[in-house]
Amino acid sequence: MTTVGTERLLLRPWCEADFDRLVGLYSNVEVMRFISGGVPLDRPRVEAMLDRVMGLWRERGFGPWAAIDKASGAWLGEIGLNEIPDWPEADKIEVGWELDPAWWGRGLAPEGGRAALEFGFGVHRLPRIISVTRPDNAKSRRVMEKLGMTCQGERPFRGAPAAVWYALDRETWLNSTA
Ligand SMILES: CC(C)(COP(=O)(O)OP(=O)(O)OC[C@H]1O[C@@H](n2cnc3c(N)ncnc32)[C@H](O)[C@@H]1OP(=O)(O)O)[C@@H](O)C(=O)NCCC(=O)NCCS
Known part of the structure; x- marks a missing residue:
């Protein structure tokens, strides 16, 4: 699994201690508002989600990262690429983000999201995210x-x-970074 750094973030692979942090994140009503209507994900569901994510990393070489604030070492949440296997359109790799509300409004999701796009398009040559x-x-x-x-x-x-969906093609991304 690959670790990536941005100006303010360390985007690193999952470790065992992250499980309880993720359960906490997915229990936060504010975080879950637009994901599950505010309903917390229980521990078995978070465990199943992490298992699937670890499988994605093993099989495809990418997946979501744990997001860490470089300056303080604080655990902020989750940012990165993921697969939506049941998404009904052709392209199923998405970029996503869930952060602890204490860290909202500082541009951290776009910063981490940009690194995820670079990883997906630049390293993995995905055609569309x-x-x-x-x-x-x-x-x-x-x-x-x-x-x-x-x-x-x-x-x-x-x-x-x-559900509303957005997309970016590799070509467009390449032109925007040229
Ligand atoms: C979505 C989320 C990751 C954003 O992270 P963030 O690091 O705070 O993002 P930003 O700092 O860029 O702030 C969000 C932007 O939305 C804007 N915004 C906030 N409320 C808004 C509103 N009601 N209408 C329009 N724009 C709004 C902010 O002004 C900011 O844009 P700006 O920088 O151009 O001013 C964070 O809110 C979160 O974790 N939410 C809960 C989990 C979630 O819903 N994840 C997505 C699942 S699909």
Whole structure:
């Protein structure tokens, strides 16, 4: 698993201690508001999620990272690439972010998201990366826009009437970094 540094973040692989931190993050009503309507994920679900993520790292060489504040060593949350196996469109690798609310509003998700795009397009040569959220998740949509992703529209997903999705092509990303 690959560790990546940005100006303020260390994006590192998962370690055992992260499990309890992730359970805490996914129990936070504010964090979960647009993910599950505020309902916490229980420990077995977080465990299953981490197992799947570790499998993604083993099989594809990428996945979400644990995000650490370089200056203080604080654990901030999760940022990075992930697979949405049941996403009904062709491209299923997404960039995503979930941070502890104490760290919101400092541009950290875009900073980590940019590193994830660089990893996906530059190192893994993915043709297209998407990002999916609920239409009313304005903060997350703003992060997608700040990363240069463009809105592809809304569609029903996992029983919800609408998920909004954004995408960025490798070509467009290459041109923007040239
Ligand atoms: C989404 C999330 C990762 C954003 O992280 P962050 O590091 O705080 O992101 P930013 O610092 O760039 O701030 C968010 C941006 O949204 C803007 N924003 C905040 N509230 C907004 C609103 N109601 N309407 C429009 N824009 C809004 C902010 O102004 C900022 O944009 P700006 O820098 O252009 O001013 C964070 O809020 C989070 O963890 N949310 C809970 C988990 C989640 O929903 N994850 C996404 C699942 S799909």
